[in-house]
Amino acid sequence: MRPYEMMxxxxxxxxxxxxxxxxxxxxxxxxxEGGTLDNIDKWGKRRLAYEVNGFTEGFYVVIDFQAEPATxxxxxxxxxxxxxxxxxxxxxxxxx
Numbered sequence: 361m362r363p364y365e366m367m368x369x370x371x372x373x374x375x376x377x378x379x380x381x382x383x384x385x386x387x388x389x390x391x392x393e394g395g396t397l398d399n400i401d402k403w404g405k406r407r408l409a410y411e412v413n414g415f416t417e418g419f420y421v422v423i424d425f426q427a428e429p430a431t432x433x434x435x436x437x438x439x440x441x442x443x444x445x446x447x448x449x450x451x452x453x454x455x456x
Contacts, residue, residue, distance in 0.1 A: 361395060361426045363453040366435065369418035372405050374444045379419065382442055386423065389435055395427030412446050424453075 403420035
């Protein structure tokens with residue numbers, strides 16, 4: 361397994377239940393495929409550096425996990441089609 365970090369910028373007006381449901385779905389994909397979820401860090405609402413899709417603010421969430429490359433690809437596929445996600449970034453962390 362490889363360590364990954366995914367940052368999500370969610371719509372600032374997204375209801376908390378919808379955001380939590382999305383995070384639960386992503387967590388379920390990670391653990392269902394045999395990966396481990398290290399941390400979900402909710403940064404809260406922050407101002408964006410520039411306007412994205414009409415939004416000047418976004419709700420930031422960082423997810424640290426370990427999984428196989430196929431699981432990371434599946435997560436990225438889900439995030440691309442999920443409603444409420446303004447931007448996302450998935451990186452593979454260096455193995456120390």
